[in-house]
Amino acid sequence: MTPNGATSEAVRGVMPRPRARGAETLWAETWRRFRRHHLAIFGVAVLAVMVSAVLLGPFVYRVPINEIDFKAKLKAPSWAHPLGTDDLGQDLLARMLYGGRISLAVGVAAMLIAISVGTAVGAVAGQMGGMMDHTLMRLTDLFLSLPQLPLLLLIVYLFRDVLKKALGPEAGVFILIVAVIGGLRWMPVARLVRAQFLSLREKEFVEAARSLGAAPLRQVIRHILPNAVGPVIVAGTIDVAAAILAESSLSFLGLGFPPDIPTWGRILFDAKDNLDFAPHWAIFPGTAIFLTVLSINYMGDGLRDALDPRKVL
């Protein structure tokens, strides 16, 4: 879309703040606005440290995660074991670096599932309208009133052994947990996307595309979806945090990953009965979960402000 001189003049008249730097892309502007949110930048920094630690850490800190050493059991942090050891004398830092990968991977993968399903459902409902819309929205309402954790526990309990047998303990549990967490979190995204579609599909630029003969699929993918993506990004960010919390809760209840895959929640589960003589064992993984979730929530808050065109920053 290249507006001719007259309209761009008119548009400039309406704009509250003329663009000094000429054509600034949406993402450049979003970044500029995002940077003003100091806590969001703090979130990005903490998260970057976390992610690089769990990705690169195991290459630098080469202590095995399952080396049992009863002489060094339940030791508080020291030079030999920077974060201390657990009841089998296993090094906590090594375990947390390894488990953190899984915790973060679960968060990202479940978020991807949630926003894909949510966007698909919301787009179909918003674009088709009528009966389809009605049915899909009732389905969304139904899913919204499901009690999440009890259902999550039920599904994991019923399907865990089969998937473990079929795909191996690690991959099986991972896929199950990611699918179930993602499958129970798509509803807010679906509602958001549907609302966006309902307003966007009546806008002039979509009407223009329609009158130029664009097929419905092209209208959706090329014209409507890119404009609906802002709220989805924000919801997706928050979903990562929620998925990490859900996985940690499951593992904390002893029903998530098996003990040889020490996700942060799983370490807390093992630590909770030794609180009185080895508090470090619980405090480090708990703090890791807390800091990750807090940073992601701040990032989401910053993105929300940055992507909201009504908000003056």
Added chain:
Amino acid sequence: MPKYIIRRLVIAIPVLAGISLVLFTVLALAPGDPFEELATNPNVPPEVRANLRAQFGLDDPIPVRYARWFTSMLKGDWGFSFVSRIDVVTLILQRLPTTLFVLGAAQLLGLLVALPIGIYSAMRPYSIFDQMTTTLAFIGFSLPTFFTGLLFILFFSIYLHWLPFIYQADIVGSGLPWLWAYAKQAIMPVAVLGLFQGASMTRFVRSAVLEVIRLDYINTARAKGLSEKVTILKHVVRNALIPVVTLVALQIPGIFTGAVITEQIFRVPGIGSLLITSILANDTPVIMAITFVFSCLVVLFNLVADLLYGWLDPRISYR
């Protein structure tokens, strides 16, 4: 008003049916067999097992099984616990009051924290107080309940020896000492859950009040000489609470997540910890019944939210 309640109840039935359909589908799709225990027990002859299967209708088509299961759930016939050897209904009714007490107290605490703080920080947006509470609220809902629970135990039970970290439903005694013992053990679970709920509610209240307080009719109220207290409480808060009720209602399914976890940490003998023990013991009838009870509670609380909504917003008529 009674008519409205009845209508909402009638609408709740298809929702419950839908939820139960999801639950039943999950169970039906799952591999394994509720009689697996019997199948592996060498003392049970195959004929007995086949008879039992026929008696419980396990070989019937799935729609028939669903219809029978749903009607018996509605009638209150929830089966028999494999592990505790008593009726599931009895078992759940023993545990439910404790859960409802902890949940209710926590929700109340959350509201008591969220309302004054949210309103006050919206009255002075971007002040030091507002920035402090916003930060605290962010920390509050980013701190997972299982971690706060452990921290509370570490600090108040292990370090200070102030509070017991195991919840007993059957404390013996009477009078004030009994009441104090009861309250003392409830402090930590209720605080953990309530502060978590309160943190996100504070944000809802703050942004809702902030939206309303800018409106013209508030200026009018002030201009005609109403005191600040009356303006805020009668004019701002009542309207600001309408979206808050919706948001809190949407959060209700999430509360049970916190409830299950806090009950597990503090060993509160409610239905949440019963759910975990039943899962670990493969007690399928109890698991299904508890998940169903949680669903019913979600529907019930949504109904309560609807009624509150009507009370707060007279534009919604009870028709």
